[in-house]
Amino acid sequence: MTTAVDEQVWVPVCDYAALEPESGVAALLPGGTQVALFRTGDGAVHALSNLDPFSGAMVLARGIVGDRDGVPVVASPMHKQAFDLRTGQCLDDDRVRVTTHAARVVDGWVEVAVT
Amino acid sequence: MTRTLVVVGHGMVGHRLVQALRDRDSSGVWRVVVLGEEPRAAYDRVALSSYADSWDATRLALDGGHNDDLVELRLGDPVTAIDRTARTVTTASGRRQSYDALVLATGSRPFVPPVPGHDLPGCFTYRTIEDLDAIRAAAGAAAGDGVVVGGGLLGLEAANLLRRLGLRTRVVELAPRLMPLQVDEGGGAVLRRLVERLDLSVHCGVSTRAVESAVDGLRVVLSDGTELAAGLVVFSAGVRPRDELARACGLAVGERGGVLVDLACRTSDERVYAVGEVAAVEGRCYGLVGPGYAMAEVVADRLLGGSATFPGADTATKLKLLGVDVASFGDAHAVTEGALEVVHNDPVSGCYKKLVVSDNPRDAGTLLGGVLVGDASSYATLRTLVGRTLPTDPGSLIAPAGATGATGSGVGVDALPADAQVCSCNAVTKSRIQEAIVVDGCADVPAIKACTRAGTACGSCVPMLRQLLSSCGVEQSTALCEHFPQSRAELFEIVRATGVRTFGELVARHGRGRGCDICKPVVASVLASLGTGHVLQGDQVSLQDTNDRFLANMQRNGTYSVVPRIPGGEITPDRLLVIAEVARDFGLYTKITGGQRIDLFGATVDQLPAIWRRLVDAGFESGHAYGKALRTVKSCVGSTWCRYGVQDSVGLAIELELRYRGLRSPHKVKAAVSGCARECAEARNKDFGIIATEEGWNLYVGGNGGFRPRHADLLVSDVDKETLVRLVDRFLMFYVRTADRLQRTSTWIEAMEGGLDHLRDVVVEDSLGIAADLEAAMAEHVANYADEWRGVLEDPEKLARFTSFVNAPGVPDPSISFRAERGQRVPVLLPVPGVPGAGEVAEVKR
Numbered sequence A: 001m002t003t004a005v006d007e008q009v010w011v012p013v014c015d016y017a018a019l020e021p022e023s024g025v026a027a028l029l030p031g032g033t034q035v036a037l038f039r040t041g042d043g044a045v046h047a048l049s050n051l052d053p054f055s056g057a058m059v060l061a062r063g064i065v066g067d068r069d070g071v072p073v074v075a076s077p078m079h080k081q082a083f084d085l086r087t088g089q090c091l092d093d094d095r096v097r098v099t100t101h102a103a104r105v106v107d108g109w110v111e112v113a114v115t
Numbered sequence B: 001m002t003r004t005l006v007v008v009g010h011g012m013v014g015h016r017l018v019q020a021l022r023d024r025d026s027s028g029v030w031r032v033v034v035l036g037e038e039p040r041a042a043y044d045r046v047a048l049s050s051y052a053d054s055w056d057a058t059r060l061a062l063d064g065g066h067n068d069d070l071v072e073l074r075l076g077d078p079v080t081a082i083d084r085t086a087r088t089v090t091t092a093s094g095r096r097q098s099y100d101a102l103v104l105a106t107g108s109r110p111f112v113p114p115v116p117g118h119d120l121p122g123c124f125t126y127r128t129i130e131d132l133d134a135i136r137a138a139a140g141a142a143a144g145d146g147v148v149v150g151g152g153l154l155g156l157e158a159a160n161l162l163r164r165l166g167l168r169t170r171v172v173e174l175a176p177r178l179m180p181l182q183v184d185e186g187g188g189a190v191l192r193r194l195v196e197r198l199d200l201s202v203h204c205g206v207s208t209r210a211v212e213s214a215v216d217g218l219r220v221v222l223s224d225g226t227e228l229a230a231g232l233v234v235f236s237a238g239v240r241p242r243d244e245l246a247r248a249c250g251l252a253v254g255e256r257g258g259v260l261v262d263l264a265c266r267t268s269d270e271r272v273y274a275v276g277e278v279a280a281v282e283g284r285c286y287g288l289v290g291p292g293y294a295m296a297e298v299v300a301d302r303l304l305g306g307s308a309t310f311p312g313a314d315t316a317t318k319l320k321l322l323g324v325d326v327a328s329f330g331d332a333h334a335v336t337e338g339a340l341e342v343v344h345n346d347p348v349s350g351c352y353k354k355l356v357v358s359d360n361p362r363d364a365g366t367l368l369g370g371v372l373v374g375d376a377s378s379y380a381t382l383r384t385l386v387g388r389t390l391p392t393d394p395g396s397l398i399a400p401a402g403a404t405g406a407t408g409s410g411v412g413v414d415a416l417p418a419d420a421q422v423c424s425c426n427a428v429t430k431s432r433i434q435e436a437i438v439v440d441g442c443a444d445v446p447a448i449k450a451c452t453r454a455g456t457a458c459g460s461c462v463p464m465l466r467q468l469l470s471s472c473g474v475e476q477s478t479a480l481c482e483h484f485p486q487s488r489a490e491l492f493e494i495v496r497a498t499g500v501r502t503f504g505e506l507v508a509r510h511g512r513g514r515g516c517d518i519c520k521p522v523v524a525s526v527l528a529s530l531g532t533g534h535v536l537q538g539d540q541v542s543l544q545d546t547n548d549r550f551l552a553n554m555q556r557n558g559t560y561s562v563v564p565r566i567p568g569g570e571i572t573p574d575r576l577l578v579i580a581e582v583a584r585d586f587g588l589y590t591k592i593t594g595g596q597r598i599d600l601f602g603a604t605v606d607q608l609p610a611i612w613r614r615l616v617d618a619g620f621e622s623g624h625a626y627g628k629a630l631r632t633v634k635s636c637v638g639s640t641w642c643r644y645g646v647q648d649s650v651g652l653a654i655e656l657e658l659r660y661r662g663l664r665s666p667h668k669v670k671a672a673v674s675g676c677a678r679e680c681a682e683a684r685n686k687d688f689g690i691i692a693t694e695e696g697w698n699l700y701v702g703g704n705g706g707f708r709p710r711h712a713d714l715l716v717s718d719v720d721k722e723t724l725v726r727l728v729d730r731f732l733m734f735y736v737r738t739a740d741r742l743q744r745t746s747t748w749i750e751a752m753e754g755g756l757d758h759l760r761d762v763v764v765e766d767s768l769g770i771a772a773d774l775e776a777a778m779a780e781h782v783a784n785y786a787d788e789w790r791g792v793l794e795d796p797e798k799l800a801r802f803t804s805f806v807n808a809p810g811v812p813d814p815s816i817s818f819r820a821e822r823g824q825r826v827p828v829l830l831p832v833p834g835v836p837g838a839g840e841v842a843e844v845k846r
Ligand code: SRM
Pocket: B553, B554, B555, B561, B562, B563, B591, B592, B593, B594, B595, B596, B597, B598, B599, B625, B631, B632, B668, B670, B685, B703, B704, B705, B706, B707, B708, B744
């Protein structure tokens, strides 16, 4: 029998105030992983891989944040495909999903989980 | 056994006949040989005047029939004789062709009154593409004035062409009013006033006595002794059927000309038919394409053993010229016995409407006909009601909008019976169109056109096609996106009028949800056009597309390009050195652009401010290569150096680029100035292009290269610089306010009701009374312009956003690398994870 172990390591990334509403920024994690951090209008923070899977460029953080039918999304700045901020699922191609990371705000600091 | 059909004349009706026959003759009973006089295949003569929009004949082409083994087109070789006994025809080149059946589709020729001098050089007619080419060539040489003899429908179209070619134009009409066949006295008076407002002078009730040679052109002498100077003269005094072949071979002709045919369109020889303008059906000729098409269908049916007969014809006409609507239908002159006329006449606003109805005490009366001048919005509906009982009293149908609480058009498509003919050019009924929408699934006007042919000739039924779409529940949405039900132009007005300056407030008050990559940049652009400060101010940052957010163009590896402004393409050696040094020091790939400036590629986000600092210090500023904004005003070297130049094109290009730099617009805007008609700056493929003349400048609008290249159209000619700048101010602001998202000026003008004429009315004649407002808005833009790059450099908060990583400022993006090619750096691309087979989910880890 195995027990589920919380193997998540929380990495503090930046001051919550550095995130602007309905915008993204990129952050560099230990080991060179790039995440795109988004703060939506309701204050929530989401973290996705910064890699745009369609172009291979590290740019998702620079996309426009909004919603499609109520689903919070970022549109890739390269060719405009939309990704669900919560799940990483691409709404324009159901075969594509980008990695997501858990993110939380602790004492005014944004932390991202690495596994 | 295959039989041979010979068709003489490949005009609109000849073409339709061949199409109709080939559509039905699935077993190939007939081989068709078409013998045409014009050097090209049939084209849309109804739209002939629009040839002057582009001078591109391919735009008038009619579809179909080009790859058909059973159809042979022999063009540029007119038929000169018919031998009915041998059943052959002979052409000018001497070629003989036998036939089993013959169709005459030779159309009409323009009637030129036999006044002395009618054939002098400088006299033209108006029927073919070659006619328009000749008029255009002569207008270039003719100084100043043009005269059109004939004030009917075609005469006014011809007058409009001369006006567009920059001539002062006079129209001479024998009858006491313009368009005497279509409109009555009251309508004629209003029409004349509307036409005169547009700088056309009108001489009615006089005939042309002679055309004489004068020192610098021609002189037209009128019956009242008036002499009109004319660089060129266009005769448009009616048409005469081209029945000469028929006469020569002994076929019966009508009393007033035309090849006499019965309701089967058969001539006095049962193997010979006549269709179109040359045919006199039971003695009557029709000068419109709709009846001709109906004849073509009859003959196609007959050739295959059918028994169709000519159903009679709707001779309704509608004309939109110079922004003036004129329509006439049915018994417009109230000649039916006992007919009553109901008139609404408002000479002040320039609107005249008359309905002719039968006097029937039991109901609202039967509609017999009508005349509409100034506002023909109800034409499409009214004409289909001819011969039917009106749904409501005639007075309310023509009352001005608002007066009765109803709309001006009074009656919608829903009131029409199913068998009402919505498109009379192609005889398509309301029920057929509804079937196309509901059964065949046509969801927009182009689909209906393809499916039913409705709307493909004169186009006046197109508004009804739209109404039918919506009455069948097909949404014709102009909504920007799921967040805003408004169009871009509507949003622009809302923002302008309400003073709302944040996206959040706008979407909360006028939209829904949180916005997206469509509406956010639109709102950002609208705010920028209205001069609300730096584009990265406040909540505007999150609205901008990445290019505007980083004031540079994103490249495929996530780096950016930097394009400093080089107004007019003029640059000093010292400044060139600065660009060279910056490129070398930052390792940027360097290329001369198609826009007469220099592009530096491969800058990372964090390098951008440092690059700008060097450029700004040397006096450069952003070239907005990233923005939906003014890009470049290209120039040719012009009169300063070039031995052909007649004006200083470089000087003007620089002045205009500096004036309009930074102007945010629905799509990018490009311009150019050429120093003479050789046009080395390619001004005619720009949104606005300027070409120098001896007297001043010609202004062209609505051109572009790109996906669908289009040449710009002449808006005004020979204006001085001050007038030019004023008109460009108005043109650009009008575009900024009313175009759709990502609509270049070309498609904006094409989509505009009334097209270029309407644009000219608004911009040049100020028909909407908004010119002063547009000019003031532009003056404000010019006064408040500030360089966006400098704006970032001077503001630490904005500057802070230019880092690759929020948690590691100054660390360059490790995913970006370069290799060398032809001595410069180019990006090394990361492998793109392949899109896997359906059903799997691609987890992209990196
Ligand atoms: C750099 C340049 C090509 C070059 O190496 O010469 C260029 C590069 C781009 N063009 Fe262009 N165009 C360039 C001149 C042109 C021209 C020629 C001209 O301006 O005289 C045209 C045709 C003229 C026209 O626009 O009507 C042209 C027609 C387009 C189009 C098609 C527009 C259309 O209406 O169909 C696009 C796509 C768009 O804008 O939607 C486009 C879009 C682009 C973009 C912005 C595509 C993008 O989003 O990445 C390219 C990026 C520029 C960059 O990264 O700096 N570019 N592009 C030229 C920059 C000129 C400048 O100095 O600003």
